[in-house]
Amino acid sequence: MNISPFFRNLRSAYQAELEDLRSDSEGRDVMRQRLTQRRKELKFLLQMMELSPEMVAVILHQGFTFKSPAMMEHLLSLAPDEFPDWDSLSDAIQPAPWAHDLIQVIRKEPVGDWFLTVAAGLEYMHHKPATAPAHIHEPEEDADEDLEADMNPLDAEEESDARSREEAGADWMVEQGFDRKD
Template identity: 60%
Template sequence: MSISPFFRHLRSAYQSEMEDLTFDSDGRDVLRQRLADKRKEISFLLQMMELCPEMVAVIFHQGFRFQQPAQMDQLLGLEADELPDWGGLAEGIEMTPWASELAQAVLKAPGGEWFLTVAAALEYMAGKPAAAPAMQDDSEESDDAGANEDADHQEDFDADEDGDERASKEAGADWLVEQGFDRKD
């Protein structure tokens, strides 16, 4: 699986947004409450869909069930201007009732179809296990080259995640220094 620079960048930003929403200053898990609050602000969030899709996409956290993972894997290799219409993609995605209700509001806004495609891709990446087993053929003979290619793509995916995590931590440390805090070594 190949991930485009567009989705690599958004994946890192989406993960950071989810981390920010998860715990309060006392370390309590408040994700469910914060997501519920964000979902109530849908009319305001619609204004941010194009500029900061990762900040809005979190409202769909755990709202999608992916029926066609191969289609989603292919989607992750596309750039922002190459994304398919939501109508074609939606056939392979089951939505929870609350997510479907939010999606109806999003679809009424300009750029709503593009945004739902992006939100689905981000949620798919967030739920994708870090290490997927190599796919095997149904035939007696397995395609070793294909299995090796799958493993290489998984290594690329893992390396991208490690690099994104490292860059995110460095950016956070730099920001803290700018705010007057000492750098942690």
């Protein structure tokens, strides 16, 4: 499967976001509670959809059933400006009943449909073993090396852009009063 540099760059950030939500400082699984809290903060998070989509996409974790793997794999090969309309993906993606209200709020935003496409792509990669990182719990340096090994030299600019977006998103979160992630 051919994954575009855009999705390749966001994949590890999305996985890291989910890992951050998974457990508390004592190692207890608190993902469900944290996702519920994030979903309640949707109006605030909408501001970050374009800048840091991976940070917002977690609110739709486990919110899609994928009916057409071929269409999803094609989607993952596209650049962000080539994404199909969200409505055209209705045959490939079935939202969970709890996600319908969130999706309607998101679709009202100027980049809402684009963001939903990104969120669905990230979630599809997360659940598809062939696209998931081999070792999610690797030290960060090893994960970066694996990601770089997957990329060809032409993708360096996209990687730089993704890191800039991630840093800008982190800076914005700090400005909003959140602690910076290590």
